[in-house]
Amino acid sequence: MTRPNNEYMDAIIGHKFNVLDKGYLIVADYMGDEEKIARSARVSYGDGTTKKNNDAGLIKHLVRNHHETPIEQVCITFEMKLPMFVLGQVIRHRIMSPNVMSARYSVMPDEFYIPSLERIKAQSKTNMQGSGEDLDGFTKNAIHSSIKFSNKASKHDYDMLLEKDLTRELARGVLNQNQYTKMVCTFNMRSLMNFMQLRKADDAQWEIQQYANVLCDIVKVWMPNLWDAFEDYRLNSITLSGRQIEYFKSFLVGATDGYSRDLMEDFYNGINGNNMGWSKGEIRETIEKFERLVG
Amino acid sequence: MTRPNNEYMDAIIGHKFNVLDKGYLIVADYMGDEEKIARSARVSYGDGTTKKNNDAGLIKHLVRNHHETPIEQVCITFEMKLPMFVLGQVIRHRIMSPNVMSARYSVMPDEFYIPSLERIKAQSKTNMQGSGEDLDGFTKNAIHSSIKFSNKASKHDYDMLLEKDLTRELARGVLNQNQYTKMVCTFNMRSLMNFMQLRKADDAQWEIQQYANVLCDIVKVWMPNLWDAFEDYRLNSITLSGRQIEYFKSFLVGATDGYSRDLMEDFYNGINGNNMGWSKGEIRETIEKFERLVG
């Protein structure tokens, strides 16, 4: 018996995946492979059970049925350079082990996030935490310059305070949220799946999505069967509530001469007068789900 | 401002809910109400957002979208008397604070679980961890007596070892898994929701379901809106994987003259020859989900 390893992971250890304008993600270490997940699961099942046919099937089974402790037996350590506001989102994940660069100990580097022109968008009117319309070129350029200037001013003020010999722990108060910092963290694969699902999602901030995407690309090669199950049962899945099921069923069953696209339209129109007690948000989500179901 | 409280919870504190033949569950303490969940959520949203119309809607929103930290702000402490094998299942929940009766310190009481005659069933042939066919009355009675006898023997051996002055910590080795023990534990409501969903489910062992059911009944009255959302989006929901959605859609879209029950049968028959790479278990689950959708 030898330590589980994976060629791809061995090859990318230490490789710098560039993220955003100045950030990166580096895999520093990992533990486990798909065979380990399967073997750990089989400890639970013991010898009294029929032999599960194969690892791939067993892994799908674990993901499908949320038997996730075997997936926790796999870990990954990665280092990131990331803006402070992204750090604030990463650090919210509690089932992981972080070490973050300390602005009390260290002089922070002269590196600040500047969003690209394409990324500069108007605030969405409907989604409080999202971006909406495109902005005109002139405004975009003005915003771009303004952010660059603001970053520079932040750094300038910081340096001046340090020059006056103010403690680092107080001087960093004038550094803005675009300031890049560094962290190393270890996730187990179950917790990382939660991270990827949450932070790759459309409603996550675009900047953290970029880090999540790199992780997804890595896991995809490292653990193809786990990824396939994760993608199928988690990323691409929809969950229908009990009431959504009832509503959907009532439509199909009521359609004596069968399902039709027209009827579905009526259905969507009718949904607003429903007595399900659905909010506008839930109605929108329900229609989106039904759209996915009936194509 | 006063401490959040709930009349029902105040009334049942200390009340013994009987569970199984000799067990119980007692609510010893609680913290929070639905208004607290809503208020905590609003801390995240801040003042810059449109006022969420009402607490009930906000709570449904939190459950539907898995924004669960506000739900963690609510806690409950309960005490249970429960067989050792049920304890083994409860203690697996890591996001909680347990205190368990120590068989090193204490002499264990003469109380053992004896399943009722109705509960005595044959091992399922298909489900490794479930019960199957009914057994004949004679066999049931024989099993019932055998368990009672076995419990008594276990207790007798234990007492004899203590009489010989063996350390409690070793003597308890002969006590069987039907031995009742006691524990007190504090869950936050998010973790309790996971507990209830997992342990109330059909594939949970019947004995732990009985404890979960008592907790469900309590939460239902304590937090009716949270319960309603939990029931709708979690207990009564179905999750369709990306491939299940594709399959379902192909059926509906292919049905040019509309949906029909007959066609659905073909579909079920056809599914076995699918190229989705589904295992027998997944095919069974898929059909069960489709059945729920099309009635």
Add this chain to the structure above:
Amino acid sequence: MTRPNNEYMDAIIGHKFNVLDKGYLIVADYMGDEEKIARSARVSYGDGTTKKNNDAGLIKHLVRNHHETPIEQVCITFEMKLPMFVLGQVIRHRIMSPNVMSARYSVMPDEFYIPSLERIKAQSKTNMQGSGEDLDGFTKNAIHSSIKFSNKASKHDYDMLLEKDLTRELARGVLNQNQYTKMVCTFNMRSLMNFMQLRKADDAQWEIQQYANVLCDIVKVWMPNLWDAFEDYRLNSITLSGRQIEYFKSFLVGATDGYSRDLMEDFYNGINGNNMGWSKGEIRETIEKFERLVG
């Protein structure tokens, strides 16, 4: 049986304890009292043990021997307004439930931390994360003005970006670490004890110490016996390593004509030539501990 409560806690719920120049801490909810801790501990000990004489003694016993799950049965929820850089330190505590104001959803308020003149100190030469010498009045005033100016500039740039309709999630990038934000969090008492010990300590940043001090003052009244034990065994304690014990002992035993203050001086002088493999930091800590022991 009624829900455990505490008069002092009931009285201060909702009360705003001012912290720093614009921050605060409010107790929003709590669960449990000292009697609950003792009762939970007694569940572990069961009936087979001699009755522990009293709650106070039992609580001291638990703290002294690190039997801390009974202490987890007590919880507190508090709300804080705090600068971003203090939030970064609070959020590092993983055994707790936080809800933080979202700068994606909300427009951040015009409130920034400005350290008082007394707080403005020079960077320590020896302690990377601490403050050292006092600065002259002129420099202090210059720093003070500079921070105020920097805060205002940060806010100005933020407002301008919002005016140009940039998404909030990107605009907040120019807000600095002095920006005040809000959070609500629930700690169990064991985790809070870790928080208090770590954040009340001399080497914690002064700003977070102020929040920790308020919590300490509250716990002191709420749970006087727990506090007394916590103060005695944790805050005021010293831990001597195996090698420090050996060294200390060699001194006492070698002193044939008894202990004397002079001898101790020799000892301190001699310690630098020790072969314990101690670093300068450890030597300093060792002497500090010995000083406490011999007065």
Add this chain to the structure above:
Amino acid sequence: MTRPNNEYMDAIIGHKFNVLDKGYLIVADYMGDEEKIARSARVSYGDGTTKKNNDAGLIKHLVRNHHETPIEQVCITFEMKLPMFVLGQVIRHRIMSPNVMSARYSVMPDEFYIPSLERIKAQSKTNMQGSGEDLDGFTKNAIHSSIKFSNKASKHDYDMLLEKDLTRELARGVLNQNQYTKMVCTFNMRSLMNFMQLRKADDAQWEIQQYANVLCDIVKVWMPNLWDAFEDYRLNSITLSGRQIEYFKSFLVGATDGYSRDLMEDFYNGINGNNMGWSKGEIRETIEKFERLVG
């Protein structure tokens, strides 16, 4: 950059360390080495600090000052065969990932713990959870036979219930706590240090000490500097409370003609009449600590 590895760990992967009469511990996987801990710590300290001289010194510093997140970046996965009552103690550690053999799925093997004759001792009169006097040979043999018989009866009853086709999940109710089971678990090194300290201690049950000892032996070779620091600052250390320090100091300072062994005896005699509010247990512990300090 290559994946951190360790020759010793690579050599022992899969090796069965026998524990107790029929149990074992096998290292199945590991992640990290001492250099990784140091490198992770340096991420926190950043570039602005003076270079820490070496990894060994830095690791000692981390352990001494309880900066333990860098230590969490190291993980180990091990498999154990262990009696049910030991499992009950292992599973109490919440910061780890376990997979336990399921007695619902599996038929439990015919393997039961039988304590050796040397291990069979009388219940301690003073320590509720410990062993006391030796027992006479006749009693020991009687106990030994009795446990063996009890184990066999337990297994016999279990088999009979399975033969009658009772569900496994109910049949296991008659299996006793000496039943061997299997688990695999992943700990990070911080959590494992807590495990080792707690379970290697004299007041831990002897059986779990045997598993902890194997883990200690492994960590000692894998991470010699971490082990050295752990042993010095944790295993061999003593913690003196604020009041114990006062008392100790009063003795040394009061001893005008110096410290003497005789005086210390008076001190011990006098301690019972102290006004420190110490319980008998605390007085015993205080004297034990003072004994270690003054030799």
